[in-house]
Amino acid sequence: MAMTVPPKPPHGLAGxxxxxxxxxxxxxDEECLNSNIKRMADFFADGKARLRPHAKSxxxxxxxxxxxxxGAIGVTVATIEEAEAMVAGGIRDxxxxxxxxxxxxxKRLLGLAAKxxxxxxxxxVQNACQLSRATQGTGTTVGVLVEVNVGMNRCGVDPGEPAxxxxxxxxxxxxxxxxxxxxxxxxxxxIEDRRARAKQCERSMDLLTSxxxxxxxxxxxxxxxxxxxxxxxxxxxxxxxITEVQAxxxxxxxxxxxxxxxxxxxxxxxxxxxxxxxxxxRAVIDAxxxxxxxxxxxPEVCNQEGVVLDDLSEEHGILRVGEGHPLAPGDLVELLPxxxxxxxxxxPILYVLGxxxxxxxxxxxGRTIDPCMSNGSIGPSCA
Ligand SMILES: Cc1ncc(COP(=O)(O)O)c(C=O)c1O
Numbered sequence: 001m002a003m004t005v006p007p008k009p010p011h012g013l014a015g016x017x018x019x020x021x022x023x024x025x026x027x028x029d030e031e032c033l034n035s036n037i038k039r040m041a042d043f044f045a046d047g048k049a050r051l052r053p054h055a056k057s058x059x060x061x062x063x064x065x066x067x068x069x070x071g072a073i074g075v076t077v078a079t080i081e082e083a084e085a086m087v088a089g090g091i092r093d094x095x096x097x098x099x100x101x102x103x104x105x106x107k108r109l110l111g112l113a114a115k116x117x118x119x120x121x122x123x124x125v126q127n128a129c130q131l132s133r134a135t136q137g138t139g140t141t142v143g144v145l146v147e148v149n150v151g152m153n154r155c156g157v158d159p160g161e162p163a164x165x166x167x168x169x170x171x172x173x174x175x176x177x178x179x180x181x182x183x184x185x186x187x188x189x190x191i192e193d194r195r196a197r198a199k200q201c202e203r204s205m206d207l208l209t210s211x212x213x214x215x216x217x218x219x220x221x222x223x224x225x226x227x228x229x230x231x232x233x234x235x236x237x238x239x240x241x242i243t244e245v246q247a248x249x250x251x252x253x254x255x256x257x258x259x260x261x262x263x264x265x266x267x268x269x270x271x272x273x274x275x276x277x278x279x280x281x282r283a284v285i286d287a288x289x290x291x292x293x294x295x296x297x298x299p300e301v302c303n304q305e306g307v308v309l310d311d312l313s314e315e316h317g318i319l320r321v322g323e324g325h326p327l328a329p330g331d332l333v334e335l336l337p338x339x340x341x342x343x344x345x346x347x348p349i350l351y352v353l354g355x356x357x358x359x360x361x362x363x364x365x366g367r368t369i370d371p372c373m374s375n376g377s378i379g380p381s382c383a
Pocket of ligand 1: 186230
């Protein structure tokens with residue numbers, strides 16, 4: 001459900017070559033991005049489940065709109081800031097696949113619910129009652145999915161009776177509308193062996209879909225049954241009873257997921273400049289821990305043969321350079337992040353590159369809080 005997108009001011013950097021970009025910065029290969037989006041959209045074009053991509057990976061409403069144009073039904077997000085950015089970007093169908101408990105964020109959730117079709121996860125009686133109370137007197141209804149622990153052991157109520165009891169309570173509370181169930185098989189998505197991954201995923205989806213059946217047998221309307229990630233989209237997306245898949249990393253990809261699937265290509269890179277070549281075997285770039293995550297290991301240098309990233313400090317990256325390599329101060333180096341989600345979150349802008357120049361400049365709008373959104377709840381300066 002996309003609405004008209006508010007025009008963005010033209011950005012002075014569109015049309016320039018990447019050698020003129022500031023560094024460190026994040027660049028996205030448009031051809032890889034489009035092919036990833038299309039590949040995932042094609043998979044869902046002829047199945048029963050639909051795609052609701054997770055925007056936590058890119059936190060960027062402009063990128064999410066491309067996913068919607070390719071056929072996605074809406075977006076999944078992890079935070080209220082991401083949800084607000086998506087709504088401001090013109091997207092109305094939002095699943096917050098996370099719990100919202102902090103009172104500040106609950107207020108903002110209600111602001112979003114007043115102007116979009118927002119659904120939020122709940123895994124406790126306490127949180128369900130809190131959200132219901134918060135809606136009182138506002139005339140707002142919040143859509144709710146009960147989050148089921150399908151084996152990841154993060155959040156989520158136990159499958160079966162406990163989840164159905166909570167679903168029943170949610171459907172009886174004023175101001176809440178029970179919409180369905182979600183369960184993310186995060187413990188399965190990174191298993192490198194394809195068959196073992198699919199097996200683990202099926203066990204999780206069995207827990208989720210049998211819980212949905214049990215809820216239906218109790219008379220509840222379970223419209224949404226949502227799960228899935230980039231490593232499991234093909235299993236979850238064809239599992240009987242699953243209505244939506246939340247995969248997100250597939251659009252930009254990273255080294256961690258490259259080990260798991262070859263269905264998608266690495267579209268995201270960190271662009272850095274060589275600052276110094278102190279020795280024959282060492283060069284130093286201007287990108288460090290403040291511009292790339294090391295959650296799943298060090299990033300990989302991708303446009304310089306024989307050059308390896310050895311270490312990172314805050315603002316510097318130490319490269320090991322092969323004998324005779326001409327890398328010199330001023331040269332550009334590109335690195336593939338080990339984890340795109342935690343790398344994007346460090347940057348304000350994504351530069352989208354065509355064959356030789358910047359074709360789009362996208363704000364990573366979901367990483368920042370806009371204090372004047374919602375009902376102006378942060379303070380008088382928003383009046
Ligand atoms: C709730 C939830 N759903 C879906 C995903 C899927 O994301 P990915 O495509 O990175 O596997 C994640 C990843 O962290 C998640 O936390």
